[in-house]
Amino acid sequence: MNGSTTQGPVAAAPTVPLRVAFRRFWPWMRADALWLPVSASLLVLGAFGEVVSVWLFKDLIDNVLVPRHLAAFWPLAVAMVGAAVVSALLSFAGTYTATWVAERYILRLRTATIAHLHTLPPDTLENRWRGDMVARLTSDVSAIEQLVASGLIEGGAALVSLVLFMAAAVYLSWPLTLAALVVAPLFWFATRFFGRRILRRERQVQRRAGAVTAVLEESLRNSVIARTCGQEDREVERVRREGQALLNSELAATRVAGLYPPFLNVLQVVGSLTVVGIGAIELDHGGLTLGGLLAFAAFMTQLFEPAQQLSALAPVAGAAGASAERVLELLDTRSPVVERPTARDARSVAGRVTFRGVRASYPGSPDRPVLTDVSFDIGPGGVLAITGPSGSGKSTLAKLLVRFLDPDAGAVLLDGQDLRDLTLASLRQAITLLPQQAPLFHASIRDNIAYGRPGADPAEIERAARNAGAHDFVMDLPRGYRTEIGIDGFQLSGGQSQRIAIARAFLRSTPVLVLDEPTAGLDQEAAEHVITPLRHLMTGRTTVLITHDEAFARTADHILTLTPQPPAPQWVR
Numbered sequence: 001m002n003g004s005t006t007q008g009p010v011a012a013a014p015t016v017p018l019r020v021a022f023r024r025f026w027p028w029m030r031a032d033a034l035w036l037p038v039s040a041s042l043l044v045l046g047a048f049g050e051v052v053s054v055w056l057f058k059d060l061i062d063n064v065l066v067p068r069h070l071a072a073f074w075p076l077a078v079a080m081v082g083a084a085v086v087s088a089l090l091s092f093a094g095t096y097t098a099t100w101v102a103e104r105y106i107l108r109l110r111t112a113t114i115a116h117l118h119t120l121p122p123d124t125l126e127n128r129w130r131g132d133m134v135a136r137l138t139s140d141v142s143a144i145e146q147l148v149a150s151g152l153i154e155g156g157a158a159l160v161s162l163v164l165f166m167a168a169a170v171y172l173s174w175p176l177t178l179a180a181l182v183v184a185p186l187f188w189f190a191t192r193f194f195g196r197r198i199l200r201r202e203r204q205v206q207r208r209a210g211a212v213t214a215v216l217e218e219s220l221r222n223s224v225i226a227r228t229c230g231q232e233d234r235e236v237e238r239v240r241r242e243g244q245a246l247l248n249s250e251l252a253a254t255r256v257a258g259l260y261p262p263f264l265n266v267l268q269v270v271g272s273l274t275v276v277g278i279g280a281i282e283l284d285h286g287g288l289t290l291g292g293l294l295a296f297a298a299f300m301t302q303l304f305e306p307a308q309q310l311s312a313l314a315p316v317a318g319a320a321g322a323s324a325e326r327v328l329e330l331l332d333t334r335s336p337v338v339e340r341p342t343a344r345d346a347r348s349v350a351g352r353v354t355f356r357g358v359r360a361s362y363p364g365s366p367d368r369p370v371l372t373d374v375s376f377d378i379g380p381g382g383v384l385a386i387t388g389p390s391g392s393g394k395s396t397l398a399k400l401l402v403r404f405l406d407p408d409a410g411a412v413l414l415d416g417q418d419l420r421d422l423t424l425a426s427l428r429q430a431i432t433l434l435p436q437q438a439p440l441f442h443a444s445i446r447d448n449i450a451y452g453r454p455g456a457d458p459a460e461i462e463r464a465a466r467n468a469g470a471h472d473f474v475m476d477l478p479r480g481y482r483t484e485i486g487i488d489g490f491q492l493s494g495g496q497s498q499r500i501a502i503a504r505a506f507l508r509s510t511p512v513l514v515l516d517e518p519t520a521g522l523d524q525e526a527a528e529h530v531i532t533p534l535r536h537l538m539t540g541r542t543t544v545l546i547t548h549d550e551a552f553a554r555t556a557d558h559i560l561t562l563t564p565q566p567p568a569p570q571w572v573r
Contacts, residue, residue, distance in 0.1 A: 014329060015203075018147075018317060021324035024331075025148050028108045035101045036152055042094030043157035044164065047306075049087025051168050056080045094157070102149045110141045113330060120335050121404040123362065131217030132210035136330060140206060140323035147320030155313055158306035165306070186267050194260045198318035201253035206322040208246040215242045257315045336363045337403050337424070345426040350415050351380040351511035351542035353401070357410035360396055366408065369565050370396045373410075376560055380511070383543040385553035388562035394546045395436075397562075398516045401544060402433050414512070432510045436517040438501030440492075445474055446481040448500055452508040460507060468503035469533040470496070495526030502533050513543045519552065 016024075029036075060076050063069060114137060117125060125133070169177045219235045360371040370393040378384045386394050399405040400412050403419055412419045419427060432452070440448050449464055450456045456464075461481065465471040473496055477483040485491045492500065498518065505513065518534055519527040531552060538545070547553050 014325065016321070016325045016328055018321045018324075021144075021321055021328065022147060024328060025109065025144055025324060028112060029105055029148050031108070032101045032104055032149075035097060036149070037156070039094050039097035039101060039153045040156040040160065042090050042097060043153070044094075044160045046087045046089075046091030046094055047157070047161040048164060049083050049090060051164060052083040053080055053087065055168070056083065094153075098150060098153045101153070102145050105149045106141055106145050109144065109327075110137055113137060113141065113327060116331055120333060121337060121399070123399075123404065124333060124335070129210070129214030129218070131212075131214035133330070134217065135210040135213040136323075136326050139209065140326050143206070143320045143323035144327060145320075146316045147324065151313055151316060151320070154309060158309040161306040162310070190260065190263055190267070194256060194263075194315070197256045198253065198260070198315045201249065201256055202315075202318040203322040203325065204249040205246070205253050206319070206326055208242070208249045210326065212239070212242045212246050215239055257318075260315060337406050339424050340420060343421060343423045346414060346417070346422045346430050347426075349430040349511045352413075352415050353378045353384075353512060353542055353544065354413040354416070355397075355400075355410070356413065358400065358407045358412060359409040360393070360400060360405060360407045362396075362405070369408070371400075371407075371562070372565055374560075374562070375410075376558070378542055378544070378558070380542055381540050382558070383538055383545060383556040385556035385559045386544060386546045386562060387548070387550075387553050387559060389564060391564045392562035393565070394562060395516055398433060398514050398544065398546060401512075401514050402431055403427060430510055431512040431514060432505045432508050433514045434501055434505050434516065434518055436520050438497045440485060440497055440500060442485070444479075444482050444484055445477070445500060448485065449481075449503045449507055452504055456507055461503075464503040464506035465500075467506045467533060467536055468499045469529060470499040470503050473499075493526065494522050495529050498522065498526075498530050499533060502530070502537055505537055506533075511541060513538060513541045514546075515543065516546045517548065518545075519547065519549055 056076055056079050060073070060080070064072050064076060117133070166177065215238055219239060354377045355374050358371055358374045359369050360374075361367075361369045374393075374397070376384060386397060388394055396405065400407060401419075403424060406420060414422065414427070414430065441451065446458070446461055449461050453460075458481070462471060465474055465481075474481055474483070483491075502518075515534065515538075519530055522530060527549070535555065543556075545553065545556055553559055
């Protein structure tokens with residue numbers, strides 16, 4: 001629980017080369033790929049307007065100020081203002097387009113990632129820190145965009161602008177241009193030197209940021225336990241410790257990334273002084289006019305700016321690469337349950353459920369079966385109660401029925417068809433799982449009941465609530481069915497939350513029902529209020545009832561008692 005300050009609660013993601021990360025994340029950019037050159041072109045045209053302005057400035061010096069022909073000032077001034085306005089508008093259009101492309105990319109990538117996570121069994125997600133996954137879906141996805149979208153636009157625009165300013169500088173004076181390029185190899189060396197070090201440190205920063213989010217989420221979620229156990233200081237210390245680790249990682253990254261821009265500025269000063277020195281000699285020998293020298297100095301300033309922009313992509317790429325590794329780890333997580341290409345829809349389900357010699361274990365522990373040689377057959381409308389101590393595999397059996405898990409051996413059948421031969425969507429349309437803790441959303445009671453059938457009309461929702469014994473207490477709430485309830489039904493009692501979940505099951509009205517400890521955690525009175533609508537819900541439906549309640553279990557047609565599997569033998573040295 002505490003997590004060491006060296007490793008933290010979030011493990012490092014597998015290392016992925018930057019080019020591989022770019023290739024993996026490029027498909028989400030294809031829809032807007034044509035807008036990348038459009039945005040870059042607009043930015044380049046805006047930069048070209050600056051070239052025009054500098055050239056007009058040269059004419060202003062050489063043709064107006066030096067010879068003192070003040071009559072020519074106004075036409076040049078109007079032209080310079082016009083060039084500046086057009087340049088500003090083009091730059092704005094380029095920046096706006098780049099932002100539009102970037103935000104659409106983030107939306108697509110985040111949506112695709114969360115869609116992939118929803119294909120994974122709940123156990124796969126529950127083994128991860130929720131806060132860290134939220135960090136990967138927010139800040140890490142945004143950082144990846146800098147690599148695949150904004151980075152391409154800014155890099156492309158900077159590269160073309162660099163060529164544009166270079167051409168203008170060469171046209172003015174190629175000897176001065178060559179002199180200014182003396183520092184070019186140093187720019188390349190700095191990018192290589194700092195880029196690798198920044199990437200290493202950014203990996204630590206992104207991992208630590210995920211750890212902080214994870215600990216914050218867990219600490220707030222369990223605040224009631226912390227306060228009732230008098231462990232507030234312990235929780236604050238956990239947050240402080242992970243925050244300190246993030247602080248150290250941020251400072252380590254800043255020590256490297258922070259030296260990078262000043263180093264480039266020093267190179268720019270060296271290049272500028274070289275230009276001014278040689279330019280003064282050229283001016284003295286008449287090889288360059290004063291306006292030409294000033295214009296060349298302006299071009300050099302503008303030339304170094306896109307060069308710095310290109311060099312500044314190194315820390316951006318470092319952060320994006322570290323984030324890409326973390327998101328790829330999620331995208332590369334595969335579900336142990338795979339729909340067969342030949343799977344067909346389940347049609348006209350009668351509800352016969354059969355287990356034939358089922359053996360089941362969890363991924364990563366194939367030598368530790370949870371269920372071994374489980375067999376039973378329930379006819380349509382029958383009720384089977386599953387009992388047994390904790391750890392005997394009761395909830396695992398429920399997961400097999402809804403295919404959150406597949407058996408290692410044997411088969412689970414619905415109306416004589418192996419579940420693996422049915423599409424997952426049609427299977428789950430035929431089965432309703434009512435888990436031990438009724439999951440409710442931060443939404444209205446009406447929306448929570450209709451979650452399994454969003455198109456249900458108000459009359460159907462109310463009928464389901466009445467069948468679940470929930471209508472009366474719902475109508476006592478301030479806004480009735482429109483009452484917004486907190487996360488996990490915060491404003492409702494345990495029994496009320498369970499009856500809302502039962503109403504949701506009534507509304508779905510599937511032929512097969514799986515009840516996983518529906519009365520667990522409820523006092524006797526609340527349990528009695530829940531059992532009555534549950535019996536109504538079970539009527540006419542094939543029901544697998546997992547329960548510790550012996551009285552409730554005796555209402556079933558058959559009872560299957562599971563026993564914990566013995567642990568796998570261990571070699572002792």
